[in-house]
Amino acid sequence: MKKEQLxxxxxxxxxxxxxxxxxxxxxxxxxGDGDLGISMSQGFKKVAEYMxxxxxxxxxxxLRACSSEFNEVAPSTLGTIMSFxxxxxxxxxxxxxxxxxxxxxxxxxxxxxxxxxxxxxxPGDKTxxxxxxxxxxxxxxxxxxxxVFEKAYQAAYEGxxxxxxxxxxxxxxxYYGDKTIGEVDGGATxxxxxxxxxxxxxxxxTEVQ
Amino acid sequence: MxxxxxxxxxxxxxxxxxxxxxxxxxxxxxxxxxYALVRQSLRFGKVQVMVNGGGGWGPLFPGVVGEGxxxxxxxxxxxxxxxxxxxxxxxREIEDGKGVFILTNNYAGDYLNNDMAQELLxxxxxxxxxxxxxxxxxxARGEGKDKRGGMTGIGLxxxxxxxxxxxxxxxxxxxxxxEKANDRxxxxxxxxxxxxxxxxxGNGFSGEPPAFRExxxxxxxxxxxILDFLLPELEDFRGDSLFLMVNRMKKMSYLxxxxxxxxxxxxxxxxxxxxxxxxxxxxxxxFDTNGCIVSxxxxxxxxxxxxxxxxxxxxxx
Numbered sequence: 001m002k003k004e005q006l007x008x009x010x011x012x013x014x015x016x017x018x019x020x021x022x023x024x025x026x027x028x029x030x031x032g033d034g035d036l037g038i039s040m041s042q043g044f045k046k047v048a049e050y051m052x053x054x055x056x057x058x059x060x061x062x063l064r065a066c067s068s069e070f071n072e073v074a075p076s077t078l079g080t081i082m083s084f085x086x087x088x089x090x091x092x093x094x095x096x097x098x099x100x101x102x103x104x105x106x107x108x109x110x111x112x113x114x115x116x117x118x119x120x121x122x123p124g125d126k127t128x129x130x131x132x133x134x135x136x137x138x139x140x141x142x143x144x145x146x147x148v149f150e151k152a153y154q155a156a157y158e159g160x161x162x163x164x165x166x167x168x169x170x171x172x173x174x175y176y177g178d179k180t181i182g183e184v185d186g187g188a189t190x191x192x193x194x195x196x197x198x199x200x201x202x203x204x205x206t207e208v209q
Numbered sequence: 210m211x212x213x214x215x216x217x218x219x220x221x222x223x224x225x226x227x228x229x230x231x232x233x234x235x236x237x238x239x240x241x242x243x244y245a246l247v248r249q250s251l252r253f254g255k256v257q258v259m260v261n262g263g264g265g266w267g268p269l270f271p272g273v274v275g276e277g278x279x280x281x282x283x284x285x286x287x288x289x290x291x292x293x294x295x296x297x298x299x300x301r302e303i304e305d306g307k308g309v310f311i312l313t314n315n316y317a318g319d320y321l322n323n324d325m326a327q328e329l330l331x332x333x334x335x336x337x338x339x340x341x342x343x344x345x346x347x348x349a350r351g352e353g354k355d356k357r358g359g360m361t362g363i364g365l366x367x368x369x370x371x372x373x374x375x376x377x378x379x380x381x382x383x384x385x386x387x388e389k390a391n392d393r394x395x396x397x398x399x400x401x402x403x404x405x406x407x408x409x410x411g412n413g414f415s416g417e418p419p420a421f422r423e424x425x426x427x428x429x430x431x432x433x434x435i436l437d438f439l440l441p442e443l444e445d446f447r448g449d450s451l452f453l454m455v456n457r458m459k460k461m462s463y464l465x466x467x468x469x470x471x472x473x474x475x476x477x478x479x480x481x482x483x484x485x486x487x488x489x490x491x492x493x494x495x496f497d498t499n500g501c502i503v504s505x506x507x508x509x510x511x512x513x514x515x516x517x518x519x520x521x522x523x524x525x526x
Contacts, residue, residue: 035289068294071325073242075285075292080321083293087325118324119317176418 002098003062005205007051010066012201014048016193017041027186031168031176035076036186043074043082060094063087063107078187081115081128088114101148105139112136126166126180131191134159149199156195160188220244220264220286227271235274238298243291245299246274247281256374256383257281257303260312260367261296262319262359263288263414266459267494268523269364277519278371278526288415288495290318293325300330300337308336308380310370310387314359315341338384342366344396344504346438347411347420354442358413360396361456361493362504364526365516372515386511393446393507395439399431400458400500410434414495428465432472436480439505446507450485451477452516456502457491466490469501486516490524 017024017040024037050069056062067086070079088111093099099107112132121127135156142148163185167178213219224244228235238245244264251257261283262270270282281299285291290313300309309330313319323339330337343354344362366387373383400409400419408431411420420438425431443451453473457466466489474484485508493502508516519526 071322072240072292072294075243075290075318075322077290077317077321080290080293080318080325083325084321118321 001059001101001104003051003054003057003059006059006062007048008205009198009201010044010051011048012204013194013197014041014044016197016200017044017190020189020193024186024189027184027189030183031180036078036190039074039076039079040082040190043070043079046070046073047086057097058094059096059099060090060092063090063093066090078128078190081119081187084114084118085111085132088112101139101143105136105143108132108136109140121169124166125169126163126185126188128185128187128191130163130166130185131156131159131188131195135191135195149195149202153192153195153199156192160184160192163188216287220284224271238295238302240292240295240298243283243285243295244271245281245283245291245295246271247299247302248274248279251280251303251305252375253305254307255305255377256307256380257300257305257309258312258367258370258374258383259283259296259300259303259309260363261291261299261323262314262363263290263316265493265495267491269361269493272523273364273367276521277375278367278522285318290316290322293322293329296323296326297329300326301333301335304335308338310374310380310383311337311339312363312367312370312387313339313341314363315343315355316358336380338380340366340370340384340387340391342391342394344391344394345413346395346397346442348413348417350420354392360398360414360504361454361502362391362394362396362506364456364492365394365452365454365488365504365506366390368519368526369512369515371519372517386515390506390508390512393443393449393512394504395442395506396502396504397435397438398496398500398502399435400496400498401425403498408500410438412496428468428472429476432469432476435473435503436476436505439503440480440482443505443507446509447482449507449509450483450513452485452504452506452508452512453477453487454504454506455487455489456493456504457489458496458498458500458502459491459494460497460499461491461501465499466501469503473503485513486518488518488526490526492524492526 021037021041028036071083089107092107135152138152168180257280264284283291342359342363343357348358349356406425408425409419
């Protein structure tokens with residue numbers, strides 16, 4: 001993957017977040033303050049715009065800039081978590097103009113690790129991690145499979161579905177305790193949408209080739 | 210109805226007004242998405258004190274920049290944390306070799322943005338410490354104090370940090386004293402419900418449900434209930450005097466604020482506590498209702514000596 005593909009994928013994520021903004025707002029309004037959809041669509045839009053004009057080719061530097069661009073417009077909890085995710089990826093890809101799939105998977109794993117360290121949350125806490133981790137796991141372990149991105153999306157989707165059985169522990173949602181069981185987590189939905197966008201973007205990129 | 214042009218421009222319009230009202234006092238650091246004010250007449254050669262958090266209707270946070278309180282403040286959009294970049298930028302602008310002491314309420318967004326700002330400051334070897342204020346006794350029920358959110362007690366800690374910094378205390382010393390105070394600080398929100406004479410205890414800033422509701426009886430009865438929530442965790446400091454702070458909500462009158470202070474003070478005396486100081490004001494306007502937010506802080510001699518009244522603002526703290 002080079003800058004051009006990264007730009008295309010981030011553009012696709014931005015598009016899907018924009019389309020899903022109302023749905024994400026409705027999810028977040030139940031236990032949060034309802035700004036989840038807006039911050040995700042604004043954050044990824046800013047990142048996509050930055051990628052359109054960026055002169056840089058170093059993937060690490062690009063992702064580092066994405067981290068601060070995202071944070072500037074979307075300093076909400078999940079927005080900042082996303083910025084830390086970009087920052088974690090940036091550290092692994094520093095100095096690389098091109099990355100193989102295993103390298104990308106390792107970068108995403110580092111991004112997820114940074115989120116865990118900074119947000120002090122673990123899988124099973126009903127957060128974005130519950131869809132990101134299974135998705136990244138598939139990318140890492142099955143990267144030679146032809147439909148790895150579709151599979152990663154499926155895994156992220158299943159992870160998101162599982163959050164219905166979990167109890168919220170972080171942020172405002174924790175106030176509601178057991179009442180959160182049965183509801184899907186907004187953050188995990190965002191994680192699923194990222195993998196959906198990546199999968200869509202990759203299949204479109206492959207068609208072009 | 211509110212007398213605003215739009216909620217989108219309100220925070221920016223307010224800061225412009227604030228700067229007109231006190232010419233030459235502040236400068237802003239421009240950012241499209243968050244808001245920062247820095248004191249013009251900074252005193253150098255000391256630890257600088259900064260406060261940050263969500264944007265809102267009251268003096269906390271835009272109205273606390275000046276003598277005896279903050280050297281700079283940063284806030285985000287309404288009820289949103291400011292971005293890390295602006296926190297970092299403001300810290301950099303005020304810093305003068307002795308580091309920056311930063312206060313913010315312990316919410317996830319504030320935590321994450323301050324943590325990221327600290328990463329940026331560390332890169333430039335600028336010493337900083339972030340105190341995450343966790344005074345709300347009704348948040349994170351059943352978990353440790355460090356998991357709780359912050360409320361209005363941040364105003365008292367800001368006053369402490371500022372007094373210490375003016376006396377020339379080092380960053381480590383300010384950290385020690387202010388964290389000690391944070392440990393001895395408890396706060397609860399009390400909201401008067403619109404429907405019927407119901408009073409609610411322990412509401413959160415963003416519509417989190419109260420811990421307890423009851424039919425309203427009297428200011429004295431509510432004062433008892435409030436102290437039943439706040440005092441049990443301060444048992445360890447029973448010998449200390451208590452600083453009491455009553456924060457009026459948007460729809461609470463001046464009169465009711467002092468009635469509540471008097472009621473609380475009477476109840477404290479009945480329970481054998483001595484009052485070490487008090488403050489009443491509309492510092493933090495997070496709830497669009499009648500009611501108040503009450504903080505108590507157990508003060509040993511060291512804390513007491515730093516809690517002189519701060520005047521010259523829209524309030525006395």
